[in-house]
Structure formats: C-alpha cells, structure tokens
Amino acid sequence: xxxxxxxxxxxxxxxxxxxxxxxxxxxxxxxxxxxxxxxxxxxxxxxxxxxxxxxxxxxxxxxxxxxxxxxxxxxxxxxxxxxxxxxxxxxxxxxxxxxxxxxxxxxxxxxxxxxxxxxxxxxxxxxxxxxxxxxxxxxxxxxxxxxxxxxxxxxxxxxxxxxxxxxxxxxxxxxxxxxxxxxxxxxxxxxxxxxxxxxxxxxxxxxxxxxxxxxxxxxxxxxxxxxxxxxxxxxxxxxxxxxxxxxxxxxxxxxxxxxxxxxxxxxxxxxxxxxxxxxxxxxxxxxxxxxxxxxxxxxxxxxxx
Numbered sequence: 075x076x077x078x079x080x081x082x083x084x085x086x087x088x089x090x091x092x093x094x095x096x097x098x099x100x101x102x103x104x105x106x107x108x109x110x111x112x113x114x115x116x117x118x119x120x121x122x123x124x125x126x127x128x129x130x131x132x133x134x135x136x137x138x139x140x141x142x143x144x145x146x147x148x149x150x151x152x153x154x155x156x157x158x159x160x161x162x163x164x165x166x167x168x169x170x171x172x173x174x175x176x177x178x179x180x181x182x183x184x185x186x187x188x189x190x191x192x193x194x195x196x197x198x199x200x201x202x203x204x205x206x207x208x209x210x211x212x213x214x215x216x217x218x219x220x221x222x223x224x225x226x227x228x229x230x231x232x233x234x235x236x237x238x239x240x241x242x243x244x245x246x247x248x249x250x251x252x253x254x255x256x257x258x259x260x261x262x263x264x265x266x267x268x269x270x271x272x273x274x275x276x277x278x279x280x281x282x283x284x285x286x287x288x289x290x291x292x293x294x295x296x297x298x299x300x301x302x303x304x305x306x307x308x309x310x311x312x313x314x315x316x317x318x319x320x321x322x323x324x325x326x327x328x329x330x331x332x333x334x335x336x337x338x339x340x341x342x343x344x345x346x347x348x349x350x351x352x353x354x355x356x357x358x359x360x361x362x363x364x365x366x367x368x369x370x371x372x373x374x375x376x377x378x379x
Contacts, residue, residue: 075338075378076346077371078150080295082122083351083363089124090141090157095151095364097145100371104142105293105348107151108176115284120155127152127179135182150346151187151226151267151293158214159193159206163170169193170210174217181221187292188218189226189267190254191306196241203245204258211259219263226292227255229283233314242314247272249283256290265290269350270329271299275319278358280329281337282364288341296374297350321352323366325373335377341370347378 077102084092089106096104107122111129125138127264144147154176156169173190180188192211218225229252233242246255255262269290271278282293298321305318322333335347349370356366 082107269295284337
C-alpha cells in the first residue's frame with residue numbers, strides 16, 4: 075500500500091511544486107485535481123486544476139511522466155468531483171463532457187482510475203434520482219471501459235451547506251444506496267472511492283463497508299471527522315451534520331485508522347491511501363496546509379507499507 079494525497083488542497087501551487095514537496099514529505103502518489111482549466115466553484119477545493127486534460131497532448135503526457143518519475147511519484151487517480159446529475163441540464167452536460175475528457179486524459183497517462191461523484195438532484199427523491207442515474211451513467215461507464223478506465227465514486231452525501239439542501243448533491247452515500255447503484259450498473263469498472271469520514275457521522279460501520287464492498291473498492295480517501303457533541307446536542311441529527319460535522323486530518327478525528335487499514339489489508343486492497351485535506355485548522359497559508367499533510371503522514375505511515 076502507498077500513501078498519496080489529493081492535490082486540490084494546494085490551489086495556488088503548480089503540479090511541479092506539489093510534486094517536489096510531496097516527495098520530500100514522504101508521499102508516494104498524487105490524486106491530481108482535474109477541473110476544467112480556468113474553472114471556478116464556490117465549494118471549497120472545487121475548481122482546482124493541476125492538469126489541463128483538454129490540452130494533454132503527447133508532449134504534455136511525456137512531461138508529466140518525467141516530472142513524477144523524477145520525484146519517485148505515481149498517479150493514483152485523476153480527480154473531478156462535480157454534480158453529474160445537476161438539475162440544470164446545460165451544467166450537467168458540461169460536467170459529463172469534461173468527465174469524458176478526464177477519462178481520455180487518464181488513458182493517455184496510463185492511469186486506470188478516475189475519481190468523481192455520482193451526483194444528485196437535491197429536489198428529487200431517491201427513486202427519481204435512480205432514474206436519472208439510469209439515464210446519465212451507463213454511457214459514461216461504457217465510455218470509461220472503452221478507454222481502460224475505472225470510475226471510482228466517492229461515498230459523500232455533499233450535504234454540508236444550505237445551498238445543498240434538502241437532499242444533498244451526491245446520491246451515493248449509504249450501503250443500501252450503493253447496493254442499488256451497483257445492481258443498476260453492474261459493470262466491473264464502476265466502483266468506489268471509499269472515504270471512512272463520511273460514514274462516522276452517519277453512524278455507519280466503516281469496517282463492515284470495507285468487507286461488504288471489497289471488490290468495488292478502487293481507491294481510498296484518508297480523511298477524518300470529528301463529531302462536535304455540543305453542536306449535535308444543539309442541532310440534532312435532523313440537520314444531517316450541519317453544525318456538528320467537523321472535517322479533520324487523519325489522527326485528529328474519530329476514525330480508528332489501525333482498524334480501517336487492517337480491514338483494507340484483510341480484503342486484499344493494496345493500492346493508495348489518498349489523504350484528502352479539508353481541515354479548517356490547517357488552512358490559511360501554504361505552510362499550514364503542509365503541516366496538515368505532515369500530521370496525516372505521521373499518523374498513517376506506521377500502518378502503510
């Protein structure tokens with residue numbers, strides 16, 4: 075198993091700068107943020123582009139490999155996390171099309187995983203969203219298969235701010251929903267980017283998730299979470315995390331990383347743990363972000379070899 079990081083926490087750094095620091099810090103792989111070049115987004119860490127997939131010609135592919143090989147790094151996945159079921163048809167089409175662009179870029183780079191969200195129309199119930207999934211996703215999954223790429227969807231409900239209410243912007247967040255998704259789309263190249271932090275605050279057993287969905291785990295996020303008990307007391311579970319869900323770095327939250335990693339080893343996962351940094355206590359400038367990744371590294375390094 076290798077330790078990697080998702081590059082979107084460094085929006086103001088170039089890929090060469092990120093690669094140099096990550097290798098010096100001991101990391102072995104990068105999950106490279108691939109939003110459209112020049113894109114913007116209100117959501118934290120969205121809209122970040124460290125690889126221009128639209129301009130990825132042979133020279134750019136060679137330069138990317140030369141850069142990463144020079145630092146002893148690999149690419150764990152290309153990352154693009156929009157709402158692929160956006161209720162705005164024009165926006166949805168743009169997101170779907172850029173996903174195809176990222177898939178083609180992954181093939182050119184020899185990367186076999188693209189991480190993303192299934193998406194959701196927050197105004198629709200689950201059955202109606204599954205009908206959207208059946209319309210939008212099979213062609214995307216087939217396109218990925220034709221290019222030798224696996225799609226890894228993250229189990230995050232995207233329900234942390236009022237603009238995401240009432241249903242959240244990502245359908246794939248619970249075991250029951252994931253089972254139905256994988257029945258609807260049984261293709262072998264459609265699987266999970268598993269993040270245990272999103273399970274803690276839903277009171278879902280993350281070790282059991284590893285064992286149940288082992289064949290579908292293509293990529294893993296290492297992010298932690300703290301439940302603010304006073305916030306939970308004040309607001310209650312009906313707020314679905316609002317006011318008491320606190321993203322943290324591995325080692326600073328409530329995930330028992332030794333048990334989670336043990337479960338991954340037990341089911342044969344031997345790929346990358348990609349640290350996703352969304353801890354507000356370690357934001358504000360480059361050095362604070364780097365300190366956050368250093369804490370995550372020291373937490374996970376003894377467990378990963």
